[in-house]
Amino acid sequence: MKVLFLAHTEADGSLGKAASEALTAAKTLGGELTVGLYGADVQAAANAVAGCGAAKFYGVAGAEFASARYGSDAAACEAMGKAAGADVIVMPSTSRASRVAAGVAQRLGAVVDTRLTGLEINGGTITATRWFYRQRMLGKIERDARPWLMTIDTGCFAACEAAGAATVELLAVTPATRTKVTEIIAPAADAQTIRPDAKLLLVAGAGWGKSQADGQKHVDEAARLILGLLSATQASLGSSKSLVDQSGEGAALPFLTHMHQVGQTGSTPRHQKGLATCCHGEEPHVVGWRFIAERRAINLDANCGWAQGKADVLYVADAFAVMSKLVDMLK
Numbered sequence: 001m002k003v004l005f006l007a008h009t010e011a012d013g014s015l016g017k018a019a020s021e022a023l024t025a026a027k028t029l030g031g032e033l034t035v036g037l038y039g040a041d042v043q044a045a046a047n048a049v050a051g052c053g054a055a056k057f058y059g060v061a062g063a064e065f066a067s068a069r070y071g072s073d074a075a076a077c078e079a080m081g082k083a084a085g086a087d088v089i090v091m092p093s094t095s096r097a098s099r100v101a102a103g104v105a106q107r108l109g110a111v112v113d114t115r116l117t118g119l120e121i122n123g124g125t126i127t128a129t130r131w132f133y134r135q136r137m138l139g140k141i142e143r144d145a146r147p148w149l150m151t152i153d154t155g156c157f158a159a160c161e162a163a164g165a166a167t168v169e170l171l172a173v174t175p176a177t178r179t180k181v182t183e184i185i186a187p188a189a190d191a192q193t194i195r196p197d198a199k200l201l202l203v204a205g206a207g208w209g210k211s212q213a214d215g216q217k218h219v220d221e222a223a224r225l226i227l228g229l230l231s232a233t234q235a236s237l238g239s240s241k242s243l244v245d246q247s248g249e250g251a252a253l254p255f256l257t258h259m260h261q262v263g264q265t266g267s268t269p270r271h272q273k274g275l276a277t278c279c280h281g282e283e284p285h286v287v288g289w290r291f292i293a294e295r296r297a298i299n300l301d302a303n304c305g306w307a308q309g310k311a312d313v314l315y316v317a318d319a320f321a322v323m324s325k326l327v328d329m330l331k
């Protein structure tokens with residue numbers, strides 16, 4: 001079996017974490033491994049995994065492969081896919097790779113499965129696993145069709161570390177592109193409040209927007225405290241559905257979007273620790289907490305959902321007071 005690991009490099013020329021993990025996944029299949037890398041310059045990334053056991057390194061490099069763009073990325077992957085003639089092609093599930101995976105599979109006449117979380121090989125049969133229906137059902141996939149292109153989710157394999165000196169055969173690819181990348185405009189790293197790699201998840205609930213003991217709403221104070229804690233801890237921000245719905249109507253915290261919603265109809269983050277504030281802890285919300293290992297909550301109500309076995313520690317307290325003290329201490 002011929003296995004091709006295919007990945008883009010990062011802006012600084014390195015191989016990203018997701019890609020090094022996907023390389024470990026590719027290695028678990030055994031077989032004859034080829035590495036294919038694309039980006040502005042691929043040598044540093046190839047060197048970082050030079051000792052991974054690959055028989056061959058292909059590269060497609062140059063200024064037009066620096067940025068994520070469908071036309072150039074797909075052309076680079078297609079060229080390396082054809083050169084390697086692999087049975088199985090393994091890519092990381094980064095947004096850049098995911099964007100071209102299906103198109104590359106089509107160009108190579110391959111079948112494609114995305115966001116795989118596990119790979120096993122038994123007597124030549126590959127069994128891939130992935131989640132369906134928001135991580136409620138674990139599916140196992142076996143296919144006779146080859147080539148089989150797969151993308152691997154992050155956090156499922158250890159990153160491959162095998163630095164050395166790699167000899168890369170560069171393929172000449174002239175992509176037929178209509179799109180020119182002129183500039184990348186992105187929010188400052190600090191403005192991005194969804195941080196999947198953070199150890200702590202801070203969840204804000206609708207209580208932050210409700211009238212408090214003095215009969216008044218204190219939304220500006222809530223925003224200051226939440227952003228203060230995020231900036232002091234670099235935690236990731238999540239929210240309950242009630243609060244993001246209100247924010248969408250312009251009634252609550254301006255930095256919340258539906259991307260922040262945690263729960264049955266929201267996301268299922270995987271941080272080590274979670275702190276819920278001003279959130280009731282109802283089942284449809286807590287469903288999204290099932291991969292959070294250590295859970296704490298601050299709520300005025302000693303009888304809230306968190307007290308019903310859903311948190312390890314519940315602080316029955318005013319979240320405005322607790323967070324204010326916490327932000328001061330962290331400063």
Ligand SMILES: Cc1cc2nc3c(=O)[nH]c(=O)nc-3n(C[C@H](O)[C@H](O)[C@H](O)COP(=O)(O)OP(=O)(O)OC[C@H]3O[C@@H](n4cnc5c(N)ncnc54)[C@H](O)[C@@H]3O)c2cc1C
Nearest residue numbers: 205206207240241263264265266278279280284285300319
């Ligand atoms: C099909 C379906 C799917 C759903 N999916 C989701 C989902 O994916 N995610 C989700 O979040 N919800 C979901 N919901 C909604 C969910 O049932 C709840 O309505 C929602 O999570 C409640 O949000 P909350 O706890 O922020 O607000 P509330 O229930 O209004 O609770 C606010 C809490 O804040 C506390 N509070 C107020 N002031 C303070 C203070 N000063 N200090 C401390 N605590 C304070 C109050 O005691 C209260 O417990 C779903 C519902 C349905 C029917």
